[in-house]
Amino acid sequence: MTVLASALDTSGPAYTAHREAMLERLAAIGAEHAKALAGGGEKYTARHRARGKLLARERVELLLDPDTPFLELSPLAGWGSDYTVGASIVTGIGVVEGVECLITANDPTVRGGASNPWTLKKALRANEIARANRLPCIALVESGGADLPSQKEIFIPGGALFKDITRLSAAGIPTVAVVFGNSTAGGAYVPGMSDHVIMVRDQAKVFLGGPPLVKMATGEDADDEALGGAEMHARTSGLADHFAADEADALRQARRVVARLNWHKAHPDPAPAEPPKYAEEELLGIVPGELKVPFDPREVIARIVDGSDFDEFKPLYGPSLVTGWARLHGYPVGVLANAQGVLFSAESQKAAQFIQLANQRDIPLVFLHNTTGYMVGREYEQGGIVKHGSLMINAVSNSRVPHLSVLMGASYGAGHYGMCGRAFDPRFLFAWPSAKSAVMGPQQLAGVLSIVARASAAAKGQPYDDEADAGLRAMVERQIEAESLPVFLSGRLYDDGVIDPRDTRTVLGLCLSAIHTAPVEGVRGGFGVFRM
Template sequence: MDANAPEFGANRDAMLAKLAALEAEHAKAVAGGGEKYVQRHRERGKLMARERVELLLDEDSPFLELSPLAAWGTDYQVGGSVVTGIGVVEGVECMVVANDPTVKGGASNPSSLKKGLRAAEIAAQNRLPTVNLVESGGADLPAQKEIFIPGGATFRNLTQASADRLPTVALVFGNSTAGGAYLPGMSDYVVMVKERAKVFLGGPPLVKMATGEESDDESLGGAEMHARVSGLADYLAADEEDAIRIGRRIVRRLNWRKQGPAPRTGYGEPVHDPEDLLGIVPEDLKVPFDPREVIARIVDDSDFDEFKPLYGPSLVTGWASLHGYPVGILANARGVLFSEESQKATQFIQLANQTDTPLIFLHNTTGYMVGREYEQGGIIKHGAMMINAVSNSRVPHLSVLMGASYGAGHYGMCGRAYGPRFLFAWPSAKSAVMGPQQLAGVLSIVARQAAAARGQDYSEENDAAMRAMVEGQIEAESLPMFLSGMLYDDGIIDPRDTRTVLGLSLSAIANGPVRGTDGFGVFRM
């Protein structure tokens, strides 16, 4: 790769522009409910959600924030009124979930719910303790029809985590009402802030309406009452900082031990400069690029043992280590997956399962090859072999969408529906059933054939307008911010951070055992 080439410079400039746009959207999530509500929150002497997270984590330790653009493209605040991510507390990697009370009092909307459920899924898959930083008025009532039924999974997940010996800790800083009261009620450990925490199924107005009883906040659900009378609070904190101190000490006493392999020591950083990752992916994703250039900038010592390099060259496979963790890598080289690539991937995934080696999928694929020659050659059954292997593989999978990720190629490369432990996207990524021009072209052909079958003339002017409209829609819906807003990934990352993000993910994965499968089912030959 020539970092001085004009193409490299153009790619770099395009990527930096995408990163600037991404930073602007992240700023919306950080801003919470806006200056007015942030100021009101501070005037009450309260910390912001991200400040609470920062105090909870070990000093100078990383925080892998997840789904920061949840709700992007909807009527809800970017970020989904909740902060989620993986951080280190007293040396223990924990899933941290913090309500943002500056956004409608921390009320949960459909995006908040999906974000919280995804965080719980990650915690369960990777055996992570969970610390909830609670201040929420419950459900965003106008959206209750989208929250109530699926929202019950939040409490089911808490109780199942406890049964699976995954500790759950609730630090309650303010209101935790209605359904939100069950969050501390179903946690293993509960800390409440004196004179601030309010936990009740129904507040004074609802109690008055339901029973006619007159009551006040403190006697109905105050922190001191729950610590002295109901027993819901295990610890009574003097203030927010004290609650966080107590929470850290709870985690410290968990006697937590990782069940997965420890990373090897003595590895080196990549020989090639990760800064180069900005200029590798062309802005036009129809232009191919060599994923080995990416691999050389994310793996330890830039040391990569390629597997089957002369067979199925459109897919690069091989072995490496990343932050001391052994990994197998599958990376698309020329976009299209042929029968040879599918068979190569199937064998490689089987080998990784035999050696209990996690797999990293680097996406840049337009899907499986179509056409008479390839159909007759068995592309369906060979693609099915690859998807079978991905579906039944039991070693942890991590996916990074670098460029295109279209059609069944998205599935074969372990897209969201195939349960990767983590899935991240670069700002250059696009994902859809097919490319915008291809999809619009297919619709145009179908419309032409339908008109001919009816004996009608076909309007070229209407066809051009239809194609432009469809291409614009598919282009917008395949962009990473749109997909991230729907939680189809776990976050859009700066390409230069890929090694760090994957390293943090592998470390989190190692909290649980890493074992391959004993069987894959029937492969069609």
């Protein structure tokens, strides 16, 4: 039997403490998510509704097939910046007429839906996901264009949005624009470059220059409708393919466009899957509040894979990294999960071989992070930790099967890289509220700076101020701790969202389904030179 046995004591004090700490973190994350849902606030929401318009997420809800999930991506984008949490745009994956699509929706309650630097980053990430997974794109457009005070951070890199739309189309990935309001200046190119365009009567306005700009540039007097109204584009310019009576009609027509795409997944849906043997609720009490305390990742695996059935690979070799085969919502997966935090040479070699096997078999990989990095010290350096860690990172870098990463606990140093952190292009990366990620732990980083400063003073023959050193260490620890937290990292789009641990199986299942819209093919002998 390969069904994992659980040793989790759900009635013990340790489990209770871990669960309470996780619930506290979830409440804090929930408060930040609420800020994104609030958009521009009550005043601007009321003004938008008074114009007879739907909110961004209401438009998405009407677009989707009834009773189907919507996997929202990067909801905390812009957190900690001068811009509204959520970055004035909603992005995510949902099902329209049975087709999984990448959906974006401008939030016009936030500065008229104008794009700020975080809007751009979030939209580019959405396009990256669509391209990698071959997901048709639907843009629900209502934006005044670039947020002009921040144009210096938007104009130059912002051209990539238009490049993406055309390249998606060139790759045969359908693009649909539904215009509900303003789509002006550079924003006019969103419908201009999309495969299919729907515009709402008396609401849509698509033009390169509005009446004031036209008056200044040419002296011509023209109103919004004559310059870029929906009816004009439907009857005269030909930019609009479909003319909608209202927002509901526009969304109905968008669904019909998708229904006629003749779109097919590269892989058929898998057979129905058996749920895990253990309750997902128990995931709340597995990760300790203090990340220095190790936990067994098999307890997590047992609560997310089908039937808790897991064939472990090399269980006696490199035990600080658990590797093995399973199914998740019917899809085959290879799992790499950190056990004791530190990665040694054996773990690195084991991971490299496992990743090669997954590529031979065209099996996606799931990385469950809880690592403090690769082991340091004289014994380990002499034993080849640099070349063995490099071996693992090489394998991750050149692997072509889709990678999914979940940061459960620590994800520090090069261990973050070896476990397929953001820089290594996982198809999706999510974090639990318990996760932390940085070059190293706050205490270690502050200690290193202290040692370097003390050695520098000694080399110069200067006295060392221990009191100032203690203050510096405390300040650095506070800074690194704050910058290691998932809400901070998610605000910078270093992940695709902070999720409730209980939703891990569902989120990974949605991602795996999206991934299998495109062909899943591993590399065959295309790895770099492995320094053995």
